[in-house]
Structures are given as C-alpha cells and as structure tokens.
Amino acid sequence: MKSANIPNMPPKIESINKKPLYLLALILLTTYLLVSFVLYDKIRQSTIENKLNDLSHHLLYQKALRSYISNNVKPVIYDYMHQGLLSSDYFEKRVLSSAYISEQVFRIYQNLLIENQLPEWQYRIAASNAMNPKNQASQTELELIERFNQEPNLKQIQNIDSINGKEALHVILPLAKTQSSCLYCHGDPKQAPQDLIEQYGSERGFFEPVGKIRGFISYKIDLDNALKTSKQAFLTVNTIILLTSILIFVLVSLIYNSEQKRKLLNNKLQRETHYIAHHDFLTGLKNRHSLNLTLPQKLIEYQESDNKKAIWAIMIDIDHFKKINDSYGHDIGDRALQELGKILKRVAKFYINADVYRLGGEEFLIVLEGTEDSIKQLYHRIQELLDKITIDQCEQDIKVSAGATAYRRQEQQYDFLKRADNALYSAKQQGRNCMVID
Ligand SMILES: Nc1nc2c(ncn2[C@@H]2O[C@H](COP(=O)(O)OP(=O)(O)OP(=O)(O)O)[C@@H](O)[C@H]2O)c(=O)[nH]1
Known part of the structure; x- marks a missing residue:
C-alpha cells in the first residue's frame, strides 16, 4: 500500500515535442x-x-x-x-x-x-x-x-x-x-x-x-x-523547389509550434485546475475532495492485504482558534493554519503511507499505518514542534487536540472517520491539548 495518489492527474508535458x-x-x-x-x-x-x-x-x-x-x-x-x-x-x-x-x-x-x-x-x-x-x-x-x-x-x-x-x-x-x-x-x-x-x-x-x-x-x-x-533551367527549377520546401517547413513549423504551445498551456491549466480541485489553497495539503477520492481505494487495498499494522485516522483541531482570529485577525489565523500544516507534513513523512489532509476550517486529518505507540509519539512530536514555533504578532500559544482511531476491517469509511471525530470531541471535552484514542 502506498501513500494515496490523486487519480486522473494529466501527465505533465515538459516541453514542445520537436521530433515531428x-x-x-x-x-x-x-x-x-x-x-x-x-x-x-x-x-x-x-x-x-x-x-x-x-x-x-x-x-x-x-x-x-x-x-x-x-x-x-x-x-x-x-x-x-x-x-x-x-x-x-x-x-x-x-x-x-x-x-x-x-x-x-x-x-x-x-x-x-x-x-x-x-x-x-x-x-x-x-x-x-x-x-x-x-x-x-x-x-x-x-x-x-x-x-x-x-x-x-x-x-x-x-x-x-x-x-x-x-x-x-x-x-x-x-x-x-x-x-x-x-x-x-x-x-x-x-x-x-x-x-x-x-x-x-x-x-x-x-x-x-x-x-x-x-x-x-x-x-x-x-x-x-x-x-x-x-x-x-535545372538551377531555376531546383531553386523554386528548394524555396517551396523551406516555405512549407516554415509554415508547418509556425502552425505546429503555436499548436504545441497551446497544448502546453492547456496542460498547465489542466494540471493547475486539477491541483486546485484536490488541494487546500492555504496550506497546500490535500483537501476533503481528495480524501473522498483516495481513502476508499486505500481501505480496499488494506482489506485485501495481510498487513499486520493498522490504518489510523488522526483528527487534529487547533484549540481556541476562534480566539486567535478574533484577537489577532484572520491573517494571523491563516499563518497559524499554515504553520500547523507544515508541521503535520514534516512529522507524517516518517510514517508509512502517511497522507495529511485539511478537511476545512482548523480541522486536519492524518491517515497512516502504524501502532498505537507510534500514534502517541506522532502527537507528542506535533506538540513539541508547535511549542517551538512563534508567529509574529500572535501571543497565544498554538495547541492542538487530537482524536485517533484504528480502522476496523469491513468498516465503512464514514464510520471510521466518525469515530476519529468523536475521539477528537472527547479530547476537547477533557480540556483540550491532548489526544484521545478510541
Ligand atoms: N483565519 C482563518 N480562520 C478560519 C478559517 N476557516 C475557519 N476559520 C475560523 O476558525 C474558527 C473555528 O472556531 P470554532 O469552531 O469555534 O473552534 P475553536 O475556537 O478552535 O474552539 P475549539 O475547537 O472548541 O477549541 C472560526 O472563527 C472560523 O471563522 C480560515 O481559513 N482561516
């Protein structure tokens, strides 16, 4: 099983194909x-x-x-x-x-x-x-x-x-x-x-x-x-043939190059549109649409494999985020979301088949393979890194609550994520800045 690749991304056209x-x-x-x-x-x-x-x-x-x-x-x-x-x-x-x-x-x-x-x-x-x-x-x-x-x-x-x-x-x-x-x-x-x-x-x-x-x-x-x-007579006819050949080549090259440039631009636009559709603009992380496209396949592959490690869903949410927005403005709130996004990516990269999503607002999700201990380590590592960051003009510490749960075979994706969400809710209930494992 691999980290999820978003389907239907048009292959990148690097440059104009000059071979024709x-x-x-x-x-x-x-x-x-x-x-x-x-x-x-x-x-x-x-x-x-x-x-x-x-x-x-x-x-x-x-x-x-x-x-x-x-x-x-x-x-x-x-x-x-x-x-x-x-x-x-x-x-x-x-x-x-x-x-x-x-x-x-x-x-x-x-x-x-x-x-x-x-x-x-x-x-x-x-x-x-x-x-x-x-x-x-x-x-x-x-x-x-x-x-x-x-x-x-x-x-x-x-x-x-x-x-x-x-x-x-x-x-x-x-x-x-x-x-x-x-x-x-x-x-x-x-x-x-x-x-x-x-x-x-x-x-x-x-x-x-x-x-x-x-x-x-x-x-x-x-x-x-x-x-x-x-x-x-031969030289005259020959020169006419040569000039005609050059003219044909120049004309075809012009048409071909403009067509290729149009294709290149089209490809760039398609790839950008595809990227925008599947990623969160603010943090660059995959979005909910991307999650819905990739997680079902990941769960099917997991069920068909004899993998001993569990798949975990870890819901992460910034504590009292509204306060940051209200006290320091939305721009500072955005910076906090971006910093958290970077940390999650950095931490997740050490885990097998890990994917990080921003589901909306200040809610993030990490899906990865691991053990309960490794999930705890992951959360502590996030806390450590958050303690180290400073955001200009923001005096409130950035803390996060998390809810984690392991996937149960034959379970629907909705139930799997719902349990993670419930665990997060419990963490909030327990006073925040902690992780509850279901
Ligand atoms: N800056 C910024 N704020 C956002 C964005 N999306 C959602 N929000 C804000 O996130 C806040 C979420 O607030 P709440 O759902 O009350 O959560 P909270 O204040 O973190 O409280 P708890 O989760 O219970 O700790 C709201 O103020 C939203 O306006 C965004 O993209 N940028």
Whole structure:
C-alpha cells in the first residue's frame, strides 16, 4: 500500500515535442535531394537524346549523299570506262572513295559549324586495314572493330568524352560489312585500278574478307554548351523547389509550434485546475475532495492485504482558534493554519503511507499505518514542534487536540472517520491539548 495518489492527474508535458518537425525537415530534404537528382538526370538524358537526334540527321544527310554518288555518279563513271572514255584503271577518290567523301563532307560541315559559331564536332574514321595510313586503327580501336564483329547486334557504342577539355558525347558506329563489290578496290591489288595503287600503294587496304566489318566512324559532339543551358533551367527549377520546401517547413513549423504551445498551456491549466480541485489553497495539503477520492481505494487495498499494522485516522483541531482570529485577525489565523500544516507534513513523512489532509476550517486529518505507540509519539512530536514555533504578532500559544482511531476491517469509511471525530470531541471535552484514542 502506498501513500494515496490523486487519480486522473494529466501527465505533465515538459516541453514542445520537436521530433515531428525534425522528421518533416528530413522528409523534405530527402524529397528535395531525390527530386533534384532525378530532375538533373532527366535533363541530362534529354540533352544527350537531342544531340543523338542531331547526329541521326547528320548521318542521314551523309547517307543520302553517298547514295546519290553510288546511284548516279558511279554508274556514269563506270559507263565512261566501259565506253573507253575513261581508262579501266581510272580511280578518283573524290568521287569513288566513300571514306574520303564522308570525311570531306564532314570537314565542310565542321567548317560551317565554326563559321556559324556553333560548337565544334570531331570526326574520325578508323579501319583495321586502312588504305590511308592516317585512318589506320590504333590497338584500342582494333579491339572496338573486333567487338563490332563479335557482336553483330551492336549498332553503336556511346560514351562521354571531351573536346578540348569540354564534355562531349562520343558515338562510335560500325562501317557496313565488306561486300564483293568492295573488292574492286579492296581485293587483290593486281586487279585494283592503277590510279588507286599510285595514290595509296599496294601495301595497305587490300585482301579484305567479304562479310567482315573493316572499321568504324566516330563522332564527338559538344555537350558542354547544351548542358549549360539545361543546367540553368535545372538551377531555376531546383531553386523554386528548394524555396517551396523551406516555405512549407516554415509554415508547418509556425502552425505546429503555436499548436504545441497551446497544448502546453492547456496542460498547465489542466494540471493547475486539477491541483486546485484536490488541494487546500492555504496550506497546500490535500483537501476533503481528495480524501473522498483516495481513502476508499486505500481501505480496499488494506482489506485485501495481510498487513499486520493498522490504518489510523488522526483528527487534529487547533484549540481556541476562534480566539486567535478574533484577537489577532484572520491573517494571523491563516499563518497559524499554515504553520500547523507544515508541521503535520514534516512529522507524517516518517510514517508509512502517511497522507495529511485539511478537511476545512482548523480541522486536519492524518491517515497512516502504524501502532498505537507510534500514534502517541506522532502527537507528542506535533506538540513539541508547535511549542517551538512563534508567529509574529500572535501571543497565544498554538495547541492542538487530537482524536485517533484504528480502522476496523469491513468498516465503512464514514464510520471510521466518525469515530476519529468523536475521539477528537472527547479530547476537547477533557480540556483540550491532548489526544484521545478510541
Ligand atoms: N483565519 C482563518 N480562520 C478560519 C478559517 N476557516 C475557519 N476559520 C475560523 O476558525 C474558527 C473555528 O472556531 P470554532 O469552531 O469555534 O473552534 P475553536 O475556537 O478552535 O474552539 P475549539 O475547537 O472548541 O477549541 C472560526 O472563527 C472560523 O471563522 C480560515 O481559513 N482561516
């Protein structure tokens, strides 16, 4: 059994719980970072796709041009050769070499880009057995050509590289497989046009196997400038998202903090109201309402326990208190009540499960566990302490009468307290400043 706790006291809210705000900040920050990351990636991807589109268009123009040469220029030249208007050894790279034509078209295109102040592209053609030594593939390029041969479905390789230290998209496209018609110039040098041999010699570019990929062309396309524009768009959108997130956080924090402050104040008021309802304002002791709430439970617990010690009710009342009021005023009377309250609390604290109440006026009650001897000691201790106190402007000694009784199992609370009250009445009858034990 414990000293009585008043029920339904709202738990104290110590301070504003900031955890939901930290959580919100974390969610907003994570969302912001995630959105930024996804947005940047999308913008970058779309820039790369735009550049790939530009390249597709360029390649289509190239293809159209080569197609025109194959279908319109070459037949005329072969016809001239057939008619004997041109030698059968005639070879002019400007009209007959696809590699040369592609490169020249690209050079013109590159010059146009520069003239128009557009970002520069770079072009390279590489072959495993190049006729022109500057087009001979390096070791790394040879490995790429081998890879295109090994993986027939690989239509292009792309990666991020650089042009003059600036970020560039690097796209590598395999040449078409060597066909038998290509062997006119790339087969046996003895059967190749004499002009071709004179221009390139008979060492390189011959005996090409049909069906193999001989090389690739690669383009480096400026990304840096295109990304600069995209990055600016990204930064604008990103700043808007960041500012919106901060605004949301500030607004939610303001609403949340004011709501929490309202809760804190409400909790304080509830606790104060609860305290006032259950305590005596003057002495701070528990009041009669509190007694009625807690004593029944205490008595039930006592009856259910096998506690050997008795529960005692000790009614205490100041003797001739009216005189103090009448002689020295109510303020002095109040001081006397407060001093007695302090003494009762101080003394009761040495007893098991002791509770001190002010029931009204100058009537006090102590409920505690103990023996008859301990109750007598308690009363004497109260008398001793009262003898020691002095209250300014009060010449009357503060004396108290007391009536004590032990709880009888199965007894009603009313009867228990009534007997204590009767004992107090007897003490008053016996001349006061004494305790009667029932
Ligand atoms: N100062 C003050 N006086 C109070 C308070 N409550 C009750 N009283 C006074 O307490 C006095 C009680 O007087 P009585 O019931 O006649 O008791 P008494 O004068 O102590 O006489 P006995 O109990 O027979 O010794 C009255 O004068 C009440 O006005 C209070 O809160 N403060």
